[in-house]
Amino acid sequence: MRQVDIIVIGGGIAGLSAAMRFARRAKTVVIEREGALGYHSSGRSATFSHFGIGDAAVRGMTAASRPFFETPPEGFVEGALSIARPAMFIATQEIIGELRALETEMTRFTDTIHRVGPQEMLGIVPVLRTGEGGIVEGLLDTGGRKLDSDLLLQGCAKQVRAAGGEVVTDAGSLSVTRSGERWIVETQGTAYSAAILVDAAGAWADEIAIGAGVRPLGLQPLRRTIIGFDPPAGLDVSEWPFTKTAGDEGFYMLPDAGRLLASPMDVTPTEPTDAQPEDYDVAVAAWRVEEATTLEVGRVKTKWAGLRTFTADKVPTAGFAPDAPGFFWLAGQGGYGLQTAPAMALAAEALLFGDAWPEELAAYGVRPEQVMPDRLFG
Numbered sequence: 515m516r517q518v519d520i521i522v523i524g525g526g527i528a529g530l531s532a533a534m535r536f537a538r539r540a541k542t543v544v545i546e547r548e549g550a551l552g553y554h555s556s557g558r559s560a561t562f563s564h565f566g567i568g569d570a571a572v573r574g575m576t577a578a579s580r581p582f583f584e585t586p587p588e589g590f591v592e593g594a595l596s597i598a599r600p601a602m603f604i605a606t607q608e609i610i611g612e613l614r615a616l617e618t619e620m621t622r623f624t625d626t627i628h629r630v631g632p633q634e635m636l637g638i639v640p641v642l643r644t645g646e647g648g649i650v651e652g653l654l655d656t657g658g659r660k661l662d663s664d665l666l667l668q669g670c671a672k673q674v675r676a677a678g679g680e681v682v683t684d685a686g687s688l689s690v691t692r693s694g695e696r697w698i699v700e701t702q703g704t705a706y707s708a709a710i711l712v713d714a715a716g717a718w719a720d721e722i723a724i725g726a727g728v729r730p731l732g733l734q735p736l737r738r739t740i741i742g743f744d745p746p747a748g749l750d751v752s753e754w755p756f757t758k759t760a761g762d763e764g765f766y767m768l769p770d771a772g773r774l775l776a777s778p779m780d781v782t783p784t785e786p787t788d789a790q791p792e793d794y795d796v797a798v799a800a801w802r803v804e805e806a807t808t809l810e811v812g813r814v815k816t817k818w819a820g821l822r823t824f825t826a827d828k829v830p831t832a833g834f835a836p837d838a839p840g841f842f843w844l845a846g847q848g849g850y851g852l853q854t855a856p857a858m859a860l861a862a863e864a865l866l867f868g869d870a871w872p873e874e875l876a877a878y879g880v881r882p883e884q885v886m887p888d889r890l891f892g
């Protein structure tokens with residue numbers, strides 16, 4: 515039996531970014547079931563940071579996370595953890611109200627946005643369908659950022675190890691039991707004992723809790739699909755912004771390594787699983803791109819799906835379970851788990867060690883009661 519202080523279940527961005535902070539203060543082990551870190555949601559995202567998503571708490575955490583992505587700590591990564599890339603939100607006349615509402619929300623967190631009309635939009639993304647029935651207005655945020663999820667995950671894992679912590683992959687299935695004041699996690703190879711168990715198992719976080727006899731949060735995984743296709747020969751898309759329909763329905767599109775990626779913004783409820791793209795969602799993605807632009811998708815060169823796992827109020831959760839001593843939730847990162855990870859890790863550290871609430875979060879209006887699990891139990 516290995517004795518540690520903190521066991522983190524889940525080697526996605528939630529578990530690793532928090533473990534990086536825990537490991538500096540306590541003996542920490544991260545246990546990941548799969549052979550590769552970020553095999554599930556964290557390795558399947560669009561890896562963009564923008565203010566066009568979530569509520570004020572999520573936007574506040576997005577803002578508080580920006581300094582980490584712009585200037586990572588010394589020695590965190592070799593190479594660029596993120597690059598500046600605009601985000602543009604677009605609307606037809608029917609949804610202009612949603613674009614205006616978004617503008618109001620975003621203005622609280624970024625001063626780099628301005629409205630763009632059809633001419634300016636076409637100068638930025640020349641394939642957009644403007645004019646009669648088409649896109650009439652956009653909102654350009656020149657302060658968006660494209661993140662590198664692989665560098666982020668590996669950088670966090672490196673920091674855990676450098677601080678004397680351990681990151682275990684390929685752990686296979688595990689069981690969680692309570693023995694006296696400690697949590698016991700038995701993997702196929704090794705058993706670990708710790709006073710604190712952190713549940714950062716993404717879509718599986720409720721399953722881990724139920725197995726440990728802890729009341730679940732009521733998490734809902736939603737499947738989302740991404741396709742990749744080649745732009746027309748001779749068209750340089752590398753500087754195109756992350757372009758997204760305002761509101762919850764539509765599509766988004768962004769350049770990535772010479773290709774264009776697009777998502778139909780599907781939100782299909784599903785069980786925790788190794789999500790795979792469905793033909794229908796792939797077809798809808800291509801159709802929505804062709805509806806909003808003059809692009810022809812042609813052959814879909816790559817496609818994948820992943821899970822975005824939400825709490826009822828869609829705000830990520832960090833904090834001790836009210837019904838189980840030493841059981842710490844770190845779940846429900848939804849569709850913004852990468853862009854909010856540095857802030858959530860700060861929140862998790864403060865709540866786990868009983869520190870004062872971080873200034874960096876308070877400065878953007880993020881309060882502990884917005885993220886603590888107690889709010890979800892009424």
Ligand SMILES: Cc1cc2nc3c(=O)[nH]c(=O)nc-3n(C[C@H](O)[C@H](O)[C@H](O)COP(=O)(O)OP(=O)(O)OC[C@H]3O[C@@H](n4cnc5c(N)ncnc54)[C@H](O)[C@@H]3O)c2cc1C
Nearest residue numbers: 524526527528547555556560561562716820850851852853
């Ligand atoms: C298509 C798509 C696009 C997205 N785009 C963005 C974006 O642009 N920006 C952004 O910020 N976010 C985006 N997201 C959301 C982001 O990817 C997630 O919020 C984030 O990755 C969640 O991280 P996580 O660590 O909670 O979950 P995961 O990355 O899923 O990590 C949880 C880990 O726990 C492990 N685990 C589960 N059960 C066990 C067990 N029993 N034992 C051991 N390990 C276990 C899993 O194997 C998994 O590796 C997107 C998501 C999707 C699907």
